[in-house]
């Protein structure tokens with residue numbers, strides 16, 4: 001492949017991963033956490049989000065378009081790497097591999113999740129606490145959703161690290177190590193928030 | 203047992219070194235493995251073993267074969283020519299001591315580059331990339347340009363570390379993003395741009411060099427696996443260089459778009 005625009009596309013891919021997709025994912029996990037306060041709290045929050053003014057515009061420009069660009073270009077990036085963790089089993093090389101594995105898994109997870117929720121809503125089904133509880137009643141789906149949430153939190157947290165390097169924010173080995181610790185904490189915090197919300201439905 | 207008989211015993215129970223070498227007769231033919239067993243000598247390195255095989259090209263089955271081809275030059279880890287994959291890791295064969303390697307010692311060419319024959323690869327891609335990123339300092343003019351600005355001593359000492367790169371290709375072989383599906387020029391080249399851009403005279407063309415790595419196959423291809431810095435035999439801080447050039451290209455990108463027509467500073 002040879003394109004002069006590669007550099008700018010890569011930077012756009014990196015930026016969109018954080019703004020807006022990363023911010024949306026964080027917001028989504030936080031709002032889901034209302035489920036831990038009971039059915040009514042979750043339904044209120046979900047109705048509030050689902051009935052924001054200009055919701056279709058917001059969905060397309062904050063979520064679908066940036067996410068699709070990031071996801072499809074991400075698949076291209078993922079499949080052009082020749083992973084070699086057997087040769088170099090370092091922490092960073094594993095993170096490099098996992099960033100790609102979680103990314104590819106997220107394409108599958110997000111597609112399924114959108115089909116089960118947003119597309120069903122467009123077809124007239126009520127999206128609420130009961131619907132999620134029904135989905136997560138199936139042990140296979142429960143595991144699938146937990147893996148999906150953990151993949152997203154990992155991919156976002158590790159992506160935050162590589163974002164800091166890609167834009168030249170963290171340069172010295174020391175600053176890169178400190179950013180690693182910060183993103184590990186972000187991964188743990190977001191994972192707890194996300195998984196707690198899932199268990200609130202079961 | 204007297205000392206003499208021990209010495210004789212040691213001499214007769216000959217120690218040997220076993221090699222498994224991936225060979226390839228022509229650039230397009232299929233690679234195949236061949237084993238060799240040669241007499242051990244103290245302080246042997248991979249090159250002296252290869253010389254032994256060249257002297258007597260007989261494989262482990264006792265069959266006569268063609269001598270194994272490899273590349274070498276300085277024999278002191280400064281030219282990079284002898285780089286190959288030794289026991290799974292790319293490194294220089296002139297500094298690979300047999301005593302420190304587990305046997306059988308497996309030798310393979312660095313397949314990131316086109317194989318010429320056996321262990322010889324063609325690193326032309328890197329030399330072309332050096333030209334592409336303008337890895338030199340222009341000092342010629344139609345008249346005497348005089349002396350350039352002085353380089354601060356501390357900066358010179360630091361830049362010396364970056365200048366140790368011998369274009370060996372080990373960091374490209376280690377990088378998951380340098381392969382036949384991408385055209386990434388590789389970590390070493392990004393670090394060279396940093397080197398020449400930090401030279402006081404070289405800095406006069408810094409924007410031109412940055413443009414070269416903001417193009418196809420440039421710094422955007424880096425995915426931060428950070429294998430390069432682990433692999434580099436010269437201890438060059440490649441990932442710091444990449445991050446520094448990431449910052450410089452970020453600034454350059456905004457300058458190109460929002461800036462004026464004044465590009466150099």
Ligand code: HEM
Pocket residue numbers: 013014015016017018021022025070071072074075077078099100102103104105106107152155156158159160162163164166424425426
């Ligand atoms: C849950 C939604 C997603 C979020 C929040 C997200 C976020 C991010 C972030 C912040 C980065 C770091 C960018 C950088 O290196 O500077 C990143 C990188 C990456 N993402 Fe995503 N991403 C998401 C979905 C996906 C999907 C579906 C794929 C598809 C495979 C994907 C593939 C990649 C790849 C391959 C990279 C590494 C890019 C590189 O290092 O060059 N991501 N992502």
Ligand code: SF4
Pocket residue numbers: 282366367368369370371372373374389390393433434435436437438440
């Ligand atoms: S940076 Fe190090 S590993 Fe890469 S080519 Fe130069 S000397 Fe070899």
Ligand code: FES
Pocket residue numbers: 273274275276277278279280281282283284285294295296297
């Ligand atoms: S012969 Fe020059 S580095 Fe080995």
